[in-house]
Amino acid sequence: MPPNNRLPDSRLKDDCFATDRECLTHAEALALLKAQVAPVVDSETVPLIAAGGRVLAEEIVAPRDVPLADNTAVDGYAFSHADYIASEGRLPVAMRIAAGHPAGTALAQGTAAQIFTGAVMPPGADTVAMQEDCRIDDGEPPIVNVPPGLKQGANRRRAGEDVAAGSALLVPGLRLRPQDVGAIASTGKAEVTVYRRLRAALVSTGDEIVRPGNPIAPGQVFDANHYLLSELLAAANVAVSDLGVLADDPILIRERLAEAAASHDILITSGGVSHGGEDHLADAVAALGSRHLWQLAIKPGRPVSFGQIGDCVAVGLPGNPVAAFVCFLNYAMPVLSAMGGAGFQTPIPYRIPAAFDFAKKPGRREFLRGILERDADGHMVVKKFARDGSALISSLREADGLILLAEETTSVAAGETVEFIPFSAYGIAERTL
Ligand code: AMP
Numbered sequence: 495m496p497p498n499n500r501l502p503d504s505r506l507k508d509d510c511f512a513t514d515r516e517c518l519t520h521a522e523a524l525a526l527l528k529a530q531v532a533p534v535v536d537s538e539t540v541p542l543i544a545a546g547g548r549v550l551a552e553e554i555v556a557p558r559d560v561p562l563a564d565n566t567a568v569d570g571y572a573f574s575h576a577d578y579i580a581s582e583g584r585l586p587v588a589m590r591i592a593a594g595h596p597a598g599t600a601l602a603q604g605t606a607a608q609i610f611t612g613a614v615m616p617p618g619a620d621t622v623a624m625q626e627d628c629r630i631d632d633g634e635p636p637i638v639n640v641p642p643g644l645k646q647g648a649n650r651r652r653a654g655e656d657v658a659a660g661s662a663l664l665v666p667g668l669r670l671r672p673q674d675v676g677a678i679a680s681t682g683k684a685e686v687t688v689y690r691r692l693r694a695a696l697v698s699t700g701d702e703i704v705r706p707g708n709p710i711a712p713g714q715v716f717d718a719n720h721y722l723l724s725e726l727l728a729a730a731n732v733a734v735s736d737l738g739v740l741a742d743d744p745i746l747i748r749e750r751l752a753e754a755a756a757s758h759d760i761l762i763t764s765g766g767v768s769h770g771g772e773d774h775l776a777d778a779v780a781a782l783g784s785r786h787l788w789q790l791a792i793k794p795g796r797p798v799s800f801g802q803i804g805d806c807v808a809v810g811l812p813g814n815p816v817a818a819f820v821c822f823l824n825y826a827m828p829v830l831s832a833m834g835g836a837g838f839q840t841p842i843p844y845r846i847p848a849a850f851d852f853a854k855k856p857g858r859r860e861f862l863r864g865i866l867e868r869d870a871d872g873h874m875v876v877k878k879f880a881r882d883g884s885a886l887i888s889s890l891r892e893a894d895g896l897i898l899l900a901e902e903t904t905s906v907a908a909g910e911t912v913e914f915i916p917f918s919a920y921g922i923a924e925r926t927l
């Protein structure tokens with residue numbers, strides 16, 4: 495793929511989020527999104543130090559062996575295994591080899607070299623004895639006494655044993671973790687080609703919504719969602735533009751959205767996702783492109799909208815912060831992952847014993863806020879946040895992740911296992927208190 499090259503248009507098929515289903519299950523919603531969302535394929539070359547968290551857009555083939563040469567894993571004495579056997583473990587020390595200073599000559603037959611961790615094995619040596627296991631008889635030269643039982647090749651690292659020259663080290667689509675960046679550095683490569691960072695435009699809606707730092711009147715609500723969603727987007731390594739709180743002016747809204755859609759990959763709105771009359775934002779998205787309100791058989795947060803304005807995906811999250819958060823994790827995150835080049839990723843749930851009893855309506859999937867604890871034996875169990883209100887941001891703060899209860903589940907009894915996805919699976923740092 496050519497770098498820094500924007501595909502002309504239409505990553506998205508026309509009206510790709512249309513569905514004739516009145517109510518979608520969680521799995522149906524994911525399948526629809528997975529089938530429709532295409533990656534943004536632009537890429538750029540960045541210095542390795544800036545590559546962490548980015549999605550690799552090239553295959554990285556190891557240009558050379560890692561390690562480059564056979565070397566010792568310990569401080570000690572290097573020798574040929576055949577000489578060690580023949581001398582019954584008594585060898586004159588004829589060389590000293592430090593890391594970074596390879597010996598200029600081969601090890602003379604029947605001798606040993608004192609050698610330090612990471613130093614290149616001298617030609618003629620294939621085995622290393624650990625310093626702590628050896629005894630030295632002083633003399634000119636000193637004699638090293640090596641205990642019996644060492645296998646040929648002991649304590650020697652082979653050239654290429656970590657990565658062989660020419661092997662595919664990393665493949666496109668990988669989100670680079672610290673250990674991947676370290677592995678790339680170990681091959682000597684200083685730059686990598688990654689997909690460009692996605693650009694999201696974020697909008698809050700509602701006449702009652704006020705930005706923090708402003709005075710507030712009865713009936714108004716501070717804009718928690720902007721901050722919540724900005725942080726989630728940052729955790730997903732997405733660049734965020736703040737379009738502010740868009741209220742009541744249909745013409746202004748339409749202008750702003752048209753502008754944003756032209757320069758962003760995804761438009762994320764919260765609030766106003768319903769059939770209520772006061773919804774200029776939804777109308778504007780529909781007028782500029784298409785918008786579909788999906789009724790999802792989930793709790794919390796049923797109505798979520800998906801649409802498009804040109805190549806810009808438009809996601810409408812519920813206004814209620816907990817519902818916005820849960821819907822963002824469940825639906826926006828995999829969409830962002832797919833658009834960003836890392837594939838449509840959904841975390842694999844853990845199975846953990848429940849430390850609570852719960853009765854549930856069948857037919858919908860529920861996401862309870864789960865708190866991890868140790869039971870009397872020190873094993874991990876999960877309890878449920880005590881209060882039910884889905885508007886409580888406290889429930890998200892106290893929780894470690896989401897407990898997933900499947901559609902058909904009607905009850906949970908303490909001791910049964912439940913599915914659990916830690917927030918850390920979405921790039922959110924673990925709770926410290
Ligand atoms: P809506 O989806 O617009 O019907 O909003 C549902 C609930 O979420 C209402 O109580 C709103 O006041 C609240 N809400 C909407 N947007 C936000 C926001 N940006 N921050 C905090 N609460 C919000």
Ligand code: MG
Pocket residue numbers: 699700701765766813
């Ligand atoms: Mg509203």
